[in-house]
Amino acid sequence: MTEAPITAVPRRPMAKAWTASRAILAALGIAALIYLPFLLTERAVFGVPLSNGMLLNLGITQINLMLIFMLGALSLNFLTGCAGLISIGHGAFYAVGAMTGAVVGTQWGLPLPVVLVAAALVGALAGVIAGLPSLRVRGLYFVLSTLAAHHIIIFIFQEYQFEFFDVAGVPYTNPALGPMALDTPIRWYFFLLVLVIAVYWGLSNILKSREGRAMRAMHDHELAATAMGADVRILRLKAFALSSAIAAVAGALYAYYLTNATSESFGISFAIQFIAMIIIGGLGSLPGSLFGAAIWLLLPSLISGLAANVGDAPALVRVLLVDNRAQFVQALFGSLVIVLLIFAPGGLPDLSRKLGRLFARERGQ
Amino acid sequence: MTEPLLSVDSLDMRFGGIVALDHISLTAEKGAITALIGPNGAGKTTMFNCITGMYRPTSGSIRFAGREVAGRPAFEIARAGVARTFQNLALFPGLTVFENILCGAYLKGSSGLLQGALRSRRSRREEHEAEAEAWDILGFLGMEDLAASKPAELPYGQQKQVEFGRALMQKSQLVLLDEPMAGMSAGEKKAMSDLILRVRSDMGKSFLIVEHDIPVVMELSDKIVVLNFGRKIADGEPEAVRNDPKVIAAYIGGED
Numbered sequence: 018m019t020e021a022p023i024t025a026v027p028r029r030p031m032a033k034a035w036t037a038s039r040a041i042l043a044a045l046g047i048a049a050l051i052y053l054p055f056l057l058t059e060r061a062v063f064g065v066p067l068s069n070g071m072l073l074n075l076g077i078t079q080i081n082l083m084l085i086f087m088l089g090a091l092s093l094n095f096l097t098g099c100a101g102l103i104s105i106g107h108g109a110f111y112a113v114g115a116m117t118g119a120v121v122g123t124q125w126g127l128p129l130p131v132v133l134v135a136a137a138l139v140g141a142l143a144g145v146i147a148g149l150p151s152l153r154v155r156g157l158y159f160v161l162s163t164l165a166a167h168h169i170i171i172f173i174f175q176e177y178q179f180e181f182f183d184v185a186g187v188p189y190t191n192p193a194l195g196p197m198a199l200d201t202p203i204r205w206y207f208f209l210l211v212l213v214i215a216v217y218w219g220l221s222n223i224l225k226s227r228e229g230r231a232m233r234a235m236h237d238h239e240l241a242a243t244a245m246g247a248d249v250r251i252l253r254l255k256a257f258a259l260s261s262a263i264a265a266v267a268g269a270l271y272a273y274y275l276t277n278a279t280s281e282s283f284g285i286s287f288a289i290q291f292i293a294m295i296i297i298g299g300l301g302s303l304p305g306s307l308f309g310a311a312i313w314l315l316l317p318s319l320i321s322g323l324a325a326n327v328g329d330a331p332a333l334v335r336v337l338l339v340d341n342r343a344q345f346v347q348a349l350f351g352s353l354v355i356v357l358l359i360f361a362p363g364g365l366p367d368l369s370r371k372l373g374r375l376f377a378r379e380r381g382q
Numbered sequence: 383m384t385e386p387l388l389s390v391d392s393l394d395m396r397f398g399g400i401v402a403l404d405h406i407s408l409t410a411e412k413g414a415i416t417a418l419i420g421p422n423g424a425g426k427t428t429m430f431n432c433i434t435g436m437y438r439p440t441s442g443s444i445r446f447a448g449r450e451v452a453g454r455p456a457f458e459i460a461r462a463g464v465a466r467t468f469q470n471l472a473l474f475p476g477l478t479v480f481e482n483i484l485c486g487a488y489l490k491g492s493s494g495l496l497q498g499a500l501r502s503r504r505s506r507r508e509e510h511e512a513e514a515e516a517w518d519i520l521g522f523l524g525m526e527d528l529a530a531s532k533p534a535e536l537p538y539g540q541q542k543q544v545e546f547g548r549a550l551m552q553k554s555q556l557v558l559l560d561e562p563m564a565g566m567s568a569g570e571k572k573a574m575s576d577l578i579l580r581v582r583s584d585m586g587k588s589f590l591i592v593e594h595d596i597p598v599v600m601e602l603s604d605k606i607v608v609l610n611f612g613r614k615i616a617d618g619e620p621e622a623v624r625n626d627p628k629v630i631a632a633y634i635g636g637e638d
Contacts, residue, residue, distance in 0.1 A: 219499035219500065220499070222498055222499050222500070222501050223495055223498045223499045225498075225509075226493065226495075226497075226498025226499075226501075226505055226509065227487070227488060227491040227493055227498060227505070227508060227509070227512075228493070228494055228495050228498055229495070229498055230477070230481060230484060230485055230488075231485065231488050233474065233476055233477060233481075234474045234477065234485045236476070237473075237474035237475055237476050237477065238472050238473070238474055238475075240436065240456075240468075240472060241468065241472035241473070241474065242474075242485070243436075243455075243456040243457050243460070244434060244436075244456060244460055244465070244466050244468075244472075245460060245485055245486060245488045245489070245548075245552060246457050246460035246461045246488055246489040246552070247457055247488055248455075248457045249457070255494075255495055259495055301476070
């Protein structure tokens with residue numbers, strides 16, 4: 018065992034009681050989440066204007082996109098981290114949702130809730146089909162089959178787009194939830210926030226329930242899960258269906274939020290970013306999925322914000338932050354992913370825990 | 383005479399040119415502890431894998447509780463009522479001890495993913511029942527205070543016990559234990575034997591056990607089947623098997 022001494026880091030936090038301090042923290046958190054969109058749109062705190070730098074160069078659009086990507090990261094992490102399946106095709110299920118939105122919403126003119134239900138159903142079906150190779154192939158071969166699924170789906174989107182629309186893509190108009198039109202970023206924010214919380218709640222319930230536990234068991238030791246009476250083939254397909262249904266709903270929302278989508282919106286780099294998010298946040302961790310999506314979506318704009326404030330900083334900083342910002346962000350994420358994969362497979366939270374333990378040990382000596 | 387709970391008849395298992403099991407027949411009676419012994423490579427674990435559907439036997443018949451199960455997939459045989467442990471631990475390292483045992487209740491429930499997500503009434507009821515039962519089993523094993531540990535934090539012997547607990551949790555009539563006492567001290571072995579006897583009397587389960595510790599096996603079993611190089615060389619009550627010259631030869635390596 019190479020674990021640090023128990024005294025340095027408690028191995029398991031005690032089950033937390035619902036104490037007064039926790040209740041206050043929770044209330045503050047909820048208040049902050051409710052106040053955040055107003056802060057970001059008015060760009061002022063209780064009437065006192067804030068500079069762009071003070072807002073970390075963030076806007077409500079980035080937050081809303083972050084929420085949409087959180088749905089994708091959560092669902093992919095459910096599949097990858099919990100059910101033991103890695104899919105490069107996850108971005109393509111966003112495309113499935115966008116395509117469903119194009120047919121049901123744009124072409125048939127049905128309202129958004131119907132579009133979302135349809136996206137979930139079509140996404141689940143597409144997920145089962147894309148998951149079928151998992152019955153026969155494992156590991157890298159399965160990963161490659163999801164890559165193939167990605168290309169097939171994008172190809173279908175492209176054919177569909179040019180058959181019924183044109184090179185400008187599919188327009189998505191007038192999203193509304195019954196009487197409430199989703200016509201302001203703040204309304205979108207609250208709708209997306211509720212959705213992310215609901216999906217998070219549902220997935221974490223699943224992990225503590227009968228079939229979710231069987232999926233985690235299957236991930237850890239497939240043969241033993243089979244010996245418990247679990248039909249792992251069916252479990253895998255169910256995991257796929259659920260995961261891609263969520264991704265498809267997110268994809269439909271993504272298209273409606275941006276009001277336009279083309280087959281090129283969902284390229285391979287779009288798909289890969291979900292894998293990066295869950296590696297950064299921690300494989301198999303639901304909170305990590307949120308964290309990874311937040312870093313992925315917000316860090317570039319934080320860096321842009323820094324770039325605007327570098328002034329007469331040293332030349333190297335200017336070169337990195339101003340002249341080559343896009344490349345710098347990519348290199349930063351790339352090296353972050355590599356470092357995490359090698360040193361902290363549990364993602365950034367794992368890395369910070371390990372570093373903390375290391376410093377604690379250094380200090381102890 | 384009623385049909386035995388498990389009856390294996392003329393079972394062959396070949397891997398390419400290698401005959402791992404050569405026309406083996408054996409039975410395990412309801413309520414009995416049957417032991418399967420033999421030197422290394424005798425085919426004991428292969429037999430377990432055939433019975434539990436992890437291998438598809440080349441030919442022969444396996445009847446369990448009146449049904450032919452040879453060649454059926456493993457999850458179906460588990461559903462028919464066969465639970466097992468593995469020679470090399472097969473716990474779920476990412477799950478706590480408590481959750482590992484809860485997993486054994488998989489077949490007792492029927493709630494699906496969406497019911498789990500929404501915490502439907504059925505899902506919650508099944509969860510409550512399974513948790514209560516898992517606490518009973520942990521109490522039975524004397525491991526309540528280890529419920530929140532991860533398996534890797536426990537010594538080997540206790541990990542074996544967790545796996546045993548998970549098998550007990552399963553809705554099963556027959557429990558196959560593959561070397562349940564390997565790596566245990568004499569005291570732990572005694573405790574494990576007592577546990578198996580108590581499970582038989584309290585829960586009414588039958589056992590088929592592979593175990594290397596001959597004195598323990600003699601003490602515990604109602605019947606012993608001896609394999610050597612894929613063949614059955616003896617089958618009977620402990621006393622008879624102990625004095626069988628073929629068994630002595632197989633173990634000590636004398637003339638056949």
